[in-house]
Amino acid sequence: MDAPAAPADSQWPLWEVFTQEAQGAPHEHAGSVHAVDAEQALQNARDVFGRRGKVISLWVVPTEAIVASAPSDAGPFFDPGAEKAYRHPYFYKVPKGIRVY
Amino acid sequence: MYGANVETAADRKAPAPVEDPALLAEFQARIDRGESIEPKDWMPARYRRQLVRMMSQHAHSEIVGMLPEGNWITRAPNLRRKMALIAKVQDEAGHGHYIYCGTETLGVSRDELVDDLLAGRAKYSQIFNYPTLTWADIGVIGWFVDGAAIVNQTVLAKASYGPYARAMIRICKEENFHKRQGFEICAVLSQGTDAQREMLQDAVNRWWWPSLMMFGPSDTDSPNSRDLLAWRIKRFTNDELRQRFVNLTVPQAQAIGVRLPDPDLRYDADTQNWVFGEIDWAEFWAVVNGNGPCNRERLAARNKAHADGAWVRQAATAYAAKRAGAPRDGGSTAAA
Numbered sequence: 454m455d456a457p458a459a460p461a462d463s464q465w466p467l468w469e470v471f472t473q474e475a476q477g478a479p480h481e482h483a484g485s486v487h488a489v490d491a492e493q494a495l496q497n498a499r500d501v502f503g504r505r506g507k508v509i510s511l512w513v514v515p516t517e518a519i520v521a522s523a524p525s526d527a528g529p530f531f532d533p534g535a536e537k538a539y540r541h542p543y544f545y546k547v548p549k550g551i552r553v554y
Numbered sequence: 555m556y557g558a559n560v561e562t563a564a565d566r567k568a569p570a571p572v573e574d575p576a577l578l579a580e581f582q583a584r585i586d587r588g589e590s591i592e593p594k595d596w597m598p599a600r601y602r603r604q605l606v607r608m609m610s611q612h613a614h615s616e617i618v619g620m621l622p623e624g625n626w627i628t629r630a631p632n633l634r635r636k637m638a639l640i641a642k643v644q645d646e647a648g649h650g651h652y653i654y655c656g657t658e659t660l661g662v663s664r665d666e667l668v669d670d671l672l673a674g675r676a677k678y679s680q681i682f683n684y685p686t687l688t689w690a691d692i693g694v695i696g697w698f699v700d701g702a703a704i705v706n707q708t709v710l711a712k713a714s715y716g717p718y719a720r721a722m723i724r725i726c727k728e729e730n731f732h733k734r735q736g737f738e739i740c741a742v743l744s745q746g747t748d749a750q751r752e753m754l755q756d757a758v759n760r761w762w763w764p765s766l767m768m769f770g771p772s773d774t775d776s777p778n779s780r781d782l783l784a785w786r787i788k789r790f791t792n793d794e795l796r797q798r799f800v801n802l803t804v805p806q807a808q809a810i811g812v813r814l815p816d817p818d819l820r821y822d823a824d825t826q827n828w829v830f831g832e833i834d835w836a837e838f839w840a841v842v843n844g845n846g847p848c849n850r851e852r853l854a855a856r857n858k859a860h861a862d863g864a865w866v867r868q869a870a871t872a873y874a875a876k877r878a879g880a881p882r883d884g885g886s887t888a889a890a
Contacts, residue, residue: 486655493874501652
């Protein structure tokens with residue numbers, strides 16, 4: 454029986470790594486790792502980004518699954534948020550001497 | 555650890571692409587405002603190329619830098635030293651990894667970069683082409699080589715390219731342990747027997763000048779410095795950083811009673827600098843161009859490690875393919 458063909462030697466798919474450094478803190482992007490699957494991505498992420506014991510939780514996400522806004526569109530894309538001053542507290546006038554907060 | 559930022563003849567010959575002047579001006583304005591450049595932002599082709607060169611040389615240096623120190627893991631004098639050295643060498647692998655990943659955000663794959671290293675097309679810091687002859691070398695490497703790396707990387711942590719700067723911040727936090735463990739080894743040896751003190755002095759004698767060379771060619775011989783500074787890829791010149799390292803290190807050497815092997819070394823009260831003698835640039839270029847004591851050995855070791863690890867990569871790929879129910883010869887990315 455022929456031996457199965459050896460799989461191609463590749464660097465494996467890319468995963469983005471998010472780490473949480475304290476209970477209650479947000480997960481933040483830490484970097485990326487290459488791994489064949491999710492389980493190995495978690496292990497590699499632990500070895501690369503969790504060597505000092507600070508990390509308490511890890512997320513790994515296939516890089517290709519991330520959809521990001523384009524820097525070139527940043528102006529028009531975020532504009533609608535910028536022109537609505539009435540969404541900010543300083544838009545509203547309050548009689549002097551009264552504590553509102 | 556860090557890479558020597560050396561240009562090859564091919565780098566210098568590559569034609570300067572024509573860029574849109576308006577985009578170029580806006581890019582420069584962003585740099586001047588202190589903004590970070592991120593992977594998807596527009597950037598001049600030359601900025602991208604310089605970064606790929608610098609970052610990949612840096613990543614290769616971390617990986618090759620594991621070899622001279624790994625050489626002493628089995629012969630560390632006690633368990634405490636052995637654990638520290640294993641952790642340090644593992645950190646270097648991690649550092650190489652951070653920077654390879656940062657380089658990948660510029661549109662090159664890690665495979666290409668590793669191939670360049672294995673084929674001998676890539677540069678890495680010349681310092682790793684010197685042999686580690688005694689245990690004192692491990693102490694002196696931590697003290698000098700990691701010390702020089704910290705001086706350089708602390709500055710790179712404010713470089714304009716976001717992924718590079720962020721990798722540097724992560725690395726700097728870890729590098730301080732490297733320097734301290736090295737200096738501790740040296741300080742202990744300096745209080746030891748005559749033989750131990752001689753061993754330490756001998757290691758200092760051999761590593762001092764190559765450590766100064768780590769900062770790269772003198773500014774007068776570094777044609778790209780001006781652009782790199784303007785784009786905030788570099789923030790200080792090679793000579794400025796070298797001087798900073800000397801000023802930091804001389805008092806440390808005095809504190810543990812070792813001599814730095816430079817008869818011209820003297821304190822200049824006006825500039826408040828330790829003035830040092832002439833660096834042997836012929837030696838620097840010889841080592842950079844492949845003729846240091848260990849260049850061939852280092853490349854052979856990397857090639858052997860890569861070849862010996864092929865079955866692990868193949869097995870992991872096959873295992874992932876099997877678990878995903880994909881055909882056995884699914885190859886590379888299909889396994890995901």
